[in-house]
Amino acid sequence: MxxxxxxxxxxxxxxxxxxxxxxxxxASDNTPDAKNAIPLRTHSLYIPYIDQELQNRWFDFGGDAVINTNKHVRLTHDRQSQSGWLWSRLPLTATNWQVEFEFKIDGSNPVLFGDGMAVWFTKQRAQTGPVFGFMDYFEGLGIFFDTYANSRQSHSFPYVMAMKGDGKTSYDLARDGKANELAGCEADIRGRQLPTKARISYFKDNYLELKLHYKDWDQWEPCFTLSNVSLPTVYYLGFTALTGEVSDNHDVISVATNNIVAPPQRMKHPENSMYYQHSxxxxxxxxxxxxxxxxxxxxxxxxxxxxxxxxxxxxxx
Ligand SMILES: [Ca+2]
Known part of the structure; x- marks a missing residue:
């Protein structure tokens, strides 16, 4: 023996x-491994972002967005009254997916800055408006990286929050979207030295989760988990940003989207959605x-x- x-x-x-x-x-986090994740080129974006014809096959960009082929897609410069966008040309049709994107929000003024940026999963696309550079009365999900407090809130800023738009509800701009907040978290994502990233995992008819990378290398902070999020039948992936009286550079550095094959175990207590997955x-x-x-x-x-x-x-x- x-x-x-x-x-x-x-x-x-x-x-x-x-x-x-x-x-x-x-105990490792839920990064999809190679056998469970299929990269979606149609919804991914990397340096140099554009081809010889100064286009991207899978993404449109517009408004004040400017591409630096070595660095980023700059949605807004650190100037007043800018608004820029970056939208997938095709709808996101995967049943379960994960979108991980690197971004940077920074500017010259250490005290007054804003307004922030957003990532979208909406029926509409490529339009300009007051909601972090996108149209109001959108249909679908918006996740806002709000760096400017338009009103007094019980939480600090920057604040990351989700709103589900039904096409009839207006974004509550004066109160930082408080009236329609699904979930959110405080996250000091502005002006960081290490890469700031967001990872959104969506499992249809189950849950959507947001984790943020900004505190330390390879440390993903849970921001929120939403149960039973229904997205429109057809929806596009978009990134927008806005400046007004206050300003910042809002950059998208890369977008990596994966089709996730195997869904994880179903959530057992969806009513206690915040941080459930983590604990x-x-x-x-x-x-x-x-x-x-x-x-x-x-x-x-x-x-x-x-x-x-x-x-x-x-x-x-
Ligand atoms: Ca705000």
Whole structure:
């Protein structure tokens, strides 16, 4: 038997080490792995953004948006009254998907800046308006990266929030969209040294989740999870930004969209949507680790009993 020559303490330590390594693997965030994710070129965008004809096959850009082929799509410059957009030409038709994009919001004024930018999953596209550069009365989902407080709020700014538009409801501009906020989080995403990124994962008839990368390398902060989000039958992916009296540079650096093949386990408590996914994965990881430790200890005890039994049998004969 393989374990007979191994010291019992060593065996238990080895088991614990293995279980720790295994649990660490379980606790990783939900980046789709290669076999579960199919890149969608039609909704992805990278340097140099445009071809020889100064076009992009899959995206349109307009308004005040300017492309720097080495760096970014600048939706607005750090100037007053700018409005720029970047829209997919084709609707996003994948059932489950993940959109991860890198962006940068920064400007010369450290005190007064704004207004912010938005990412859209809407029936309408490529229009200019007052909602972070996009039209009001949109149909679909808007996620706003609001850097300017138009009114007093209980939270700090920048504030990231989601609104579902039904085509009849106006964005509550004077109160930073408070009247129609589905979910949101405070996130200090402006003027960061390390890359600022957002990762939106959508599983049809299940949930939509937003995580943000801005605090530390490879650290994704959960912002919100929305259950049962229904998107329009046809919807486009868009990015827009707006400046008014206050201004900032609002840049999109890259967009990586994946079709996700295997949906994760269905949410069990959609009513407690905020941060549910995050805490759930932490608890299941801990539970898994405890079960593994118990199993290893049990096997260790069995081996010790077996060795005592063998020793006593040898003495008898
Ligand atoms: Ca605002």
């Amino acid at each position: 393989l374990f007979i020559k191994t010291d019992n303490k060593g065996l238990v330590l080895l088991g614990l080490l293995a279980c720790c390594l295994f649990a660490l693997g379980q 759930s994965s932490s608890w299941s990881g801990l539970l898994f680790m405890l079960k593994l430790i118990a199993t290893v200890v049990f096997i260790g005890i069995l081996i010790m009993v077996y060795r005592v039994y063998i020793n006593q049998s040898n003495k008898r004969f």
